[in-house]
Amino acid sequence: MSGYFGSYLVVAILLGTGLAIVAGALLVNRLLRPHRPTPEKLLTYECGVDPVGEGWAQSQVRYYVFTYLYVVFAVDAVFLFPWATVFAAPGFGVTTLVEMFVFLIFIALGILYAWRKRVLTWT
Amino acid sequence: MIQSIDYVAIGAPLALASAAGLVLLLDVFLPRRTPGALGLVALAGVLVAGGLVAAQAAGGGERRTFCVPASGAGPGDGCSFVVDGFTLVLSGLVLGAGVVVVLLSMTELAERRIPPGEWYFLLLCALTGAVLLPAARDLATLVVALELVSLPVFALTALKRYDGRASEAALKLFLVSVVSTAVMLFGVSLLYGLTGTLHLDRLSAALSAVPGASGVVAVAVVLVLAGFAFKVAAVPFHFWAGDVYQGAPVPVAALLSVVSKAAGFAGLILILTTGLREQAALWGPVIAVVSALTMTAGNVLALRQRAALRLLAWSSVAQSGYILAPLAVVGGNAFAASVAYLVIYAAMNLGAFAVVMPVSRTAARNELDDYRGLASRRPVAAVALAFFLVCLAGLPPGLAGLFAKVVVFRQIVEGGLGWLAVVMAVNTVIGLYYYISWTARLFAPAPSGPGRVPAAPMPVSASVAVGLAVLVTLAFSVAPQLVLSASG
Numbered sequence: 001m002s003g004y005f006g007s008y009l010v011v012a013i014l015l016g017t018g019l020a021i022v023a024g025a026l027l028v029n030r031l032l033r034p035h036r037p038t039p040e041k042l043l044t045y046e047c048g049v050d051p052v053g054e055g056w057a058q059s060q061v062r063y064y065v066f067t068y069l070y071v072v073f074a075v076d077a078v079f080l081f082p083w084a085t086v087f088a089a090p091g092f093g094v095t096t097l098v099e100m101f102v103f104l105i106f107i108a109l110g111i112l113y114a115w116r117k118r119v120l121t122w123t
Numbered sequence: 124m125i126q127s128i129d130y131v132a133i134g135a136p137l138a139l140a141s142a143a144g145l146v147l148l149l150d151v152f153l154p155r156r157t158p159g160a161l162g163l164v165a166l167a168g169v170l171v172a173g174g175l176v177a178a179q180a181a182g183g184g185e186r187r188t189f190c191v192p193a194s195g196a197g198p199g200d201g202c203s204f205v206v207d208g209f210t211l212v213l214s215g216l217v218l219g220a221g222v223v224v225v226l227l228s229m230t231e232l233a234e235r236r237i238p239p240g241e242w243y244f245l246l247l248c249a250l251t252g253a254v255l256l257p258a259a260r261d262l263a264t265l266v267v268a269l270e271l272v273s274l275p276v277f278a279l280t281a282l283k284r285y286d287g288r289a290s291e292a293a294l295k296l297f298l299v300s301v302v303s304t305a306v307m308l309f310g311v312s313l314l315y316g317l318t319g320t321l322h323l324d325r326l327s328a329a330l331s332a333v334p335g336a337s338g339v340v341a342v343a344v345v346l347v348l349a350g351f352a353f354k355v356a357a358v359p360f361h362f363w364a365g366d367v368y369q370g371a372p373v374p375v376a377a378l379l380s381v382v383s384k385a386a387g388f389a390g391l392i393l394i395l396t397t398g399l400r401e402q403a404a405l406w407g408p409v410i411a412v413v414s415a416l417t418m419t420a421g422n423v424l425a426l427r428q429r430a431a432l433r434l435l436a437w438s439s440v441a442q443s444g445y446i447l448a449p450l451a452v453v454g455g456n457a458f459a460a461s462v463a464y465l466v467i468y469a470a471m472n473l474g475a476f477a478v479v480m481p482v483s484r485t486a487a488r489n490e491l492d493d494y495r496g497l498a499s500r501r502p503v504a505a506v507a508l509a510f511f512l513v514c515l516a517g518l519p520p521g522l523a524g525l526f527a528k529v530v531v532f533r534q535i536v537e538g539g540l541g542w543l544a545v546v547m548a549v550n551t552v553i554g555l556y557y558y559i560s561w562t563a564r565l566f567a568p569a570p571s572g573p574g575r576v577p578a579a580p581m582p583v584s585a586s587v588a589v590g591l592a593v594l595v596t597l598a599f600s601v602a603p604q605l606v607l608s609a610s611g
Contacts, residue, residue, distance in 0.1 A: 091125070092125060095125050096125060106144070109144055109147060109148070112148070112151065113147055113151055116151035116152065117151065
């Protein structure tokens with residue numbers, strides 16, 4: 001196990017274990033389930049959507065706004081994670097907590113705006 | 124550890140940002156869309172910020188905040204936000220320009236075709252960035268503030284959605300600005316990688332201490348310069364100016380030509396005179412050549428323009444060249460001449476935009492020939508415009524422009540850049556041609572064609588904007604020491 005290539009053995013074992021888990025799960029599935037195919041069931045799908053049409057797919061423009069709002073909160077989270085690791089540490093305390101909520105209020109302005117402009121309703 | 128924040132120091136940007144948030148909330152919660160009320164709130168926000176800046180100027184002294192305690196990183200106390208004389212002059216410029224732009228916006232939004240809440244929110248955001256920028260003393264704050272100035276302007280340009288030219292202008296501005304930011308970030312990351320510090324006051328010494336890296340330093344400096352050259356529309360990155368000024372709504376063109384430009388120059392001056400002080404031998408000649416090319420290109424392109432806004436666009440490119448010229452003088456306090464020129468330029472250029480604004484509402488194409496006979500239709504506006512044009516040209520009745528040019532000439536001659544002074548003198552003469560031919564059109568008899576629209580009365584907000592600009596420019600003409608002592 002020692003030596004330069006020894007550490008690669010761990011990788012190989014991990015790979016083998018991973019393959020075994022996936023293959024085992026599929027195998028158990030195959031053994032337990034009834035098998036009654038219909039054309040719909042045999043269709044390939046992706047995230048629940050039929051792979052119809054060409055590679056150049058159009059999607060609802062309204063998704064764009066939701067993506068936008070998602071990005072707002074993703075950026076939010078980037079700042080929240082490092083903050084969460086330190087705010088309880090000695091020397092930070094209430095000021096740090098309040099500061100983060102001030103930041104969150106500014107971010108929340110965005111969602112408030114989106115809500116009032118009726119972006120959040122689909123129809 | 125928690126940094127203590129000096130709230131007095133960051134008062135002005137804080138007031139603007141709060142006003143921006145307030146405008147956005149009022150827009151979505153007020154029952155009826157009221158452009159007038161939102162405009163007044165925005166105006167109040169700018170005035171409060173202006174009051175805070177004035178109070179700080181009256182109080183004197185220097186305020187620093189967001190400081191990192193001195194460590195082994197080098198000299199300087201490593202403060203990210205410093206309010207000193209330079210900061211106050213440029214913040215005052217930006218806020219004064221902000222008042223005029225908000226007043227012009229009221230006229231623009233009176234047609235009720237542009238959503239007012241979004242407009243004022245974006246405008247106040249851009250002003251926040253422009254006030255933040257002269258106070259920034261580290262590279263990260265500088266870049267973030269510069270982006271805060273740039274990003275809202277794309278959206279402001281595109282808010283005139285019913286106009287295809289506005290969308291085109293917004294797209295051009297967006298692409299140019301994003302590319303320039305990317306280029307500048309390359310330079311900034313090289314500087315940071317070489318020195319390990321972002322603070323401008325530590326950067327210069329740290330750069331000198333890096334052994335055998337002069338090639339990399341040169342590349343970094345040129346990349347940073349290129350990024351700023353886009354923002355101030357200096358050659359060879361000036362092509363966007365004409366189309367964008369013409370396509371954008373007039374208040375946004377005014378914002379671009381004054382606030383955005385002032386912000387770009389503030390950043391440039393800070394980086395060159397603080398961060399790269401000891402690398403002056405490297406950037407001095409580059410700036411001199413860019414300055415000469417910029418003023419020449421701007422003036423030559425302006426000669427052939429028929430549309431008023433395009434002419435103002437190329438004239439503002441040429442003026443950028445004049446503002447750049449003193450920066451090429453290595454060492455000393457030459458950049459004060461740039462600041463003085465910038466302040467005077469802001470007043471007279473805003474005035475020109477303030478008169479062009481109401482004319483653009485009656486003449487859709489806004490060509491120079493639409494100004495024929497303006498003196499008989501709107502005598503006051505015509506005289507005001509003539510005054511601003513003469514100021515921009517630097518002729519005697521408009522002493523402000525003359526003083527500004529004299530200050531710049533003196534600095535570059537004293538700095539030993541005689542050839543640049545000659546180029547600038549030739550350019551001033553070229554500039555006379557188009558400014559004076561426009562002025563002459565104002566007083567020419569109006570063409571008596573059919574379909575000539577009778578002049579509508581000037582909107583009140585536009586009149587106030589013109590009046591403010593006239594007052595400030597007159598004050599600078601009578602007492603130029605106001606600017607010269609403040610910026611020196």
